[in-house]
Amino acid sequence: MAPRRLVQVGIPEQFQAAPARAESFACIAAVPSGLEESAAAELAALGAQAVRPLRRAVALEADLACFYRLHLCARLPFRILRQLARFPCRSRQDLYAGVQQAADWQRWLPPETRFRVDSTGTAPGLSHSHYSALEVKNALVDWQRQHWGERSSVDLEDPDLALHLHLGGEGAVLSLDGSGGSLHRRGYRAAMGLAPLKENLAAGLVALTGWDGSVPLADPLCGSGTLLIEAACWALGRAPGVGRSFGFERWPDFDPLLWQQERQAALALDRCGQEQAAWEGRSLADGRPLAPIVGLEQEPAVLEQAKSNCQAAGVAGAIELQLGDCRDFQPPPGPGILVCNPPYGERLGQKDELEALYADLGAMVKQRCSGWTLWLLSGNPELTGALRMKASRRVPINNGGIDCRWLKYELR
Numbered sequence: 001m002a003p004r005r006l007v008q009v010g011i012p013e014q015f016q017a018a019p020a021r022a023e024s025f026a027c028i029a030a031v032p033s034g035l036e037e038s039a040a041a042e043l044a045a046l047g048a049q050a051v052r053p054l055r056r057a058v059a060l061e062a063d064l065a066c067f068y069r070l071h072l073c074a075r076l077p078f079r080i081l082r083q084l085a086r087f088p089c090r091s092r093q094d095l096y097a098g099v100q101q102a103a104d105w106q107r108w109l110p111p112e113t114r115f116r117v118d119s120t121g122t123a124p125g126l127s128h129s130h131y132s133a134l135e136v137k138n139a140l141v142d143w144q145r146q147h148w149g150e151r152s153s154v155d156l157e158d159p160d161l162a163l164h165l166h167l168g169g170e171g172a173v174l175s176l177d178g179s180g181g182s183l184h185r186r187g188y189r190a191a192m193g194l195a196p197l198k199e200n201l202a203a204g205l206v207a208l209t210g211w212d213g214s215v216p217l218a219d220p221l222c223g224s225g226t227l228l229i230e231a232a233c234w235a236l237g238r239a240p241g242v243g244r245s246f247g248f249e250r251w252p253d254f255d256p257l258l259w260q261q262e263r264q265a266a267l268a269l270d271r272c273g274q275e276q277a278a279w280e281g282r283s284l285a286d287g288r289p290l291a292p293i294v295g296l297e298q299e300p301a302v303l304e305q306a307k308s309n310c311q312a313a314g315v316a317g318a319i320e321l322q323l324g325d326c327r328d329f330q331p332p333p334g335p336g337i338l339v340c341n342p343p344y345g346e347r348l349g350q351k352d353e354l355e356a357l358y359a360d361l362g363a364m365v366k367q368r369c370s371g372w373t374l375w376l377l378s379g380n381p382e383l384t385g386a387l388r389m390k391a392s393r394r395v396p397i398n399n400g401g402i403d404c405r406w407l408k409y410e411l412r
């Protein structure tokens with residue numbers, strides 16, 4: 001029987017109590033390259049409408065309740081931009097005039113509001129992002145001076161309002177960034193290990209495996225444990241955003257009651273249990289027990305970091321971590337899913353040693369993990385050749401600027 005997926009279809013019951021807000025707006029979720037389809041499925045499952053995967057992004061529509069929910073619960077986006085206006089832009093003058101008319105600035109940008117502007121893309125006469133962002137800033141502070149005789153200050157570190165301009169195809173889109181700091185920062189990872197994966201990328205890689213929590217999951221080179229922690233949080237319904245604040249909490253249309261309803265609904269999905277001692281009751285959304293999640297790491301200091309990250313994420317009871325070499329890995333009774341992100345030379349390790357490591361890893365899984373599925377993130381095809389295995393799927397993934405493949409191997 002094919003394993004059931006944990007991805008929920010339709011909005012979870014807990015969220016349906018939230019009153020429907022008729023007014024919805026266009027948004028763009030920025031997501032890691034290679035995870036657009038997975039992110040679109042995740043966002044649609046959380047109630048986003050008109051969802052369309054783009055390149056490194058997903059277009060969607062959301063009302064305020066859904067916008068809050070996406071920030072609380074979505075695991076794959078870096079940030080979610082709420083569109084204020086879209087206008088033609090063929091020159092610096094178009095940009096200046098378009099920005100001044102883009103929104104009710106009396107409401108959104110009174111002079112005591114500190115703001116910042118980021119910019120991407122190009123338009124005729126606007127080929128430098130920094131310059132385009134300055135032009136937006138000038139249009140806004142000029143508008144303020146005309147209306148109030150004073151202007152906002154720019155705050156790059158902790159703005160009340162983070163604006164985002166995207167230029168392209170002779171058009172401009174001016175948006176608000178709801179995140180207040182990239183959503184991949186869940187807050188559990190004080191300890192970073194060696195070359196850690198970003199949390200949202202790790203969550204997306206796990207989603208691609210189709211792991212549903214009912215079979216064992218193992219990472220024999222687990223580093224700071226990001227893949228396993230993201231998997232456990234997902235399986236146990238721990239929403240990534242419940243413990244952090246967001247930029248939209250300082251927006252003039254922030255609705256604290258609606259926010260609390262969404263937050264409570266997200267918390268109600270959490271099956272981690274507050275008490276680590278009461279871990280016995282951990283279970284999946286459908287009541288089945290969560291299968292073992294295990295990790296191995298050879299560096300004692302990195303293993304300690306992984307343990308403290310698991311504690312901070314509240315999933316230490318679900319993940320068993322051991323010190324050891326992946327060559328000695330003993331899988332729990334399976335079959336299950338192996339995930340790993342071995343060093344691939346860009347940042348860590350020497351080529352020869354790494355070739356030997358990949359060859360030994362390939363030999364180990366063939367010998368001990370019959371019936372399992374291995375997913376391996378590689379940034380170096382020469383090294384994956386040393387595994388001496390044939391991938392049944394290759395998903396291109398960008399990992400911090402490195403062109404990688406998330407490779408699937410069926411172990412017979």
Ligand SMILES: C[S@@+](CC[C@H](N)C(=O)[O-])C[C@H]1O[C@@H](n2cnc3c(N)ncnc32)[C@H](O)[C@@H]1O
Nearest residue numbers: 193196197221223224225226298325326341343
């Ligand atoms: C690229 S990092 C993994 C990062 C991890 N996915 C994370 O997000 O933190 C590779 C890890 O493999 C570990 N490693 C290297 N050789 C190993 C071996 N033979 N056995 C077990 N772990 C090993 C390294 O110490 C390092 O922590």
